[in-house]
Amino acid sequence: MGRKKQNKLNDIYHKISHYLVKKYDIICMENLDIKEMFKNKDISSSLQKIGLYKLVNMIKYKCKWYGKKLVQISRWFPSSKNCSKCGYYYKNLKDNQKEWICPSCKTKHDRDVNTAKKYS
Structure with a gap:
């Protein structure tokens, strides 16, 4: 270059x-x-x-x-699988799944936004 x-x-x-x-x-x-x-x-x-x-x-x-x-x-921490509201671990989240609803508190998550909220 x-x-x-x-x-x-x-x-x-x-x-x-x-x-x-x-x-x-x-x-x-x-x-x-x-x-x-x-x-x-x-x-x-x-x-x-x-x-x-x-x-x-x-x-x-x-x-x-x-x-x-x-x-x-x-890189091994499953941050997008942890609910930023109640902490529930959603083990069934697929790699190509962009959004999910927490089975525990019913919060709808965008996986990237959820991860960002967890650490802010």
Whole structure:
């Protein structure tokens, strides 16, 4: 990759990380095993192009600079399966299922929003 293209990408990563850290007091992200992901031939070239590792590191150090909270959740923790209202663990949630209703308290959840509420 040429220097000019790399500089443009770095500028984009700095702008994205700055925007996120300035806008939110708490940033939650899954603690991905990026090195392991690079072993997957189907996605490794895409990961290299987007520089996910670099972006995550920029978010980390900018959170420290601005006194923001960064929460990294284990990739093995089933956060989207835990009801953010009552704590019920919904073990039957499928990977492709975007929404679910808690059998215990009847709260309707979007899996991503539910996970974010759990850690905010």
